[in-house]
Amino acid sequence: MRLSHEQFRELAAKHGLAVTHQRQVVYEAVIASHGHHSPESIYAAVRRRIPSISLATVYNNLRLFIECGLLREVSPHASTLRVDGNLKPHHHLVCSRCKSVQDIEGEFIDFNRLSRQLPDGFDLTQPLIEVFGLCRRCRAKN
Amino acid sequence: MRLSHEQFRELAAKHGLAVTHQRQVVYEAVIASHGHHSPESIYAAVRRRIPSISLATVYNNLRLFIECGLLREVSPHASTLRVDGNLKPHHHLVCSRCKSVQDIEGEFIDFNRLSRQLPDGFDLTQPLIEVFGLCRRCRAKN
């Protein structure tokens, strides 16, 4: 995908990150995945383009991207790291059973009420909300 | 604490769990802790009463309690399991930086709007919400 190719070069420049082939490919794999994937699964995807890449490099760069804000970390209740390439403000719907994550839109938070309940000093400038329930599949199993 | 002593026997009976000394003490340690503690720290507490207890027993029983609904699992973004003995419906405020968890009360969710955004089949009968931000301490560090 050419789009994320250019996108990465811009983001890297903005954050003072060197553009390497490995970084480029890792980033593109996350963006192309359109979901909330684990380092393992990103690694699998990246290896198709760079068979010699090391798992450590994938981990290192995912961490780096998260620290710089190129990616968002999403690991609610899950036992392993998940990353999200979608930086537009949005919330998540998480299945308590299988830990799957779906995006959810909409203004369903009353921030006035919420602020009143906040302990002193808690900073909510970029609130992320995760709503837990049962996904369709797990509900069917019951 | 006598209260949780009786409480556990009732809960165990209701869920068909055998009442053992170890289970009793593990459960009481969680309830007495009044927070969101790790298996390690529960283990430390329990050892003061049963020095010979195995870490595996603590893990096994915490898992069991969570599965039966005697405890609530709370491990958002944190790398290790946290348990919550407070089963009253309540939500959590989580620090994105240090992963600390605080309880938060209040009706700040507009469930009408939220329901409209839910994907088909998603079950929200017992919604748990986790709101991410920066706790006071981490904000101070900045």
Next chain:
DNA sequence: TTATTGAACGATAATCAGTATAAAACGACC
């Protein structure tokens, strides 16, 4: 009360995700 038996426990090995380390490769610059 005692014997029986499946469940639970304890010790420890194994697993698995993630991190640390150090040597090799890279790449910008001279």
Next chain:
DNA sequence: GGTCGTTTTATACTGATTATCGTTCAATAA
């Protein structure tokens, strides 16, 4: 080409959790 700081790779390591298995316990039937 030689130098130097950065990145990648290979691999060793850590820490949390789970699996295994022999031993012990607790419910209950005789």
